[in-house]
Amino acid sequence: EVQLVESGGGLVQPGRSLRLSCAASGFTFDDYAMHWVRQAPGKGLEWVSGISWNSGSIGYADSVKGRFTISRDNAKNSLYLQMNSLRAEDTALYYCAKDMFPYITMIVVAWGQGTLVTVSS
């Protein structure tokens, strides 16, 4: 069974940094692209970033480009999101998600339960 467990969320002041992690199990991690998708409280879904199986292809939403960095460690079956210069509008539940293929297709076949990031002074 695919399991994606996010961690690292919390309350952070505007302008500060936070690093999210996602521990994957139940599948061959380095066979799939991965994503971060977020959902502000009471709002819809927003794709944040994606990374191919070998980190050769990476993409970001315009809203986070230059501030967030996605990475993965296939040896540790882990996905990361380094978030710098956080803003109030980054407040959301952040989901770790698995693509259908090794390269980024945006077809998200599995999701974690999310980790909540709150940006507030």
Next chain:
Amino acid sequence: EIVLTQSPATLSLSPGERATLSCRASQSVSSYLAWYQQKPGQAPRLLIYDASNRATGIPARFSGSGSGTDFTLTISSLEPEDFAVYYCQQRSNWPPGTFGQGTKLEIK
């Protein structure tokens, strides 16, 4: 950036009825459109990808159609567990893989 507009915002139906949800793209996305279901307090679940392909384990009462700019998710006969929020998402032009704003399917 491609904008996806879902309609209606809320759909009120009874179990056993047929549900038809719409997603319109601001420009052609070919057949690169997916549908997700999200229940309160849960993560989304993939239902349909590339307009008409059911994801693994999705019941046959869910079907998708359309191409270009107009897409439809149909639930042939609503079960109690189908009442949820539904999102469409395009992958034709990324980044980003934009989502629609959602349609809430509620019990009448």
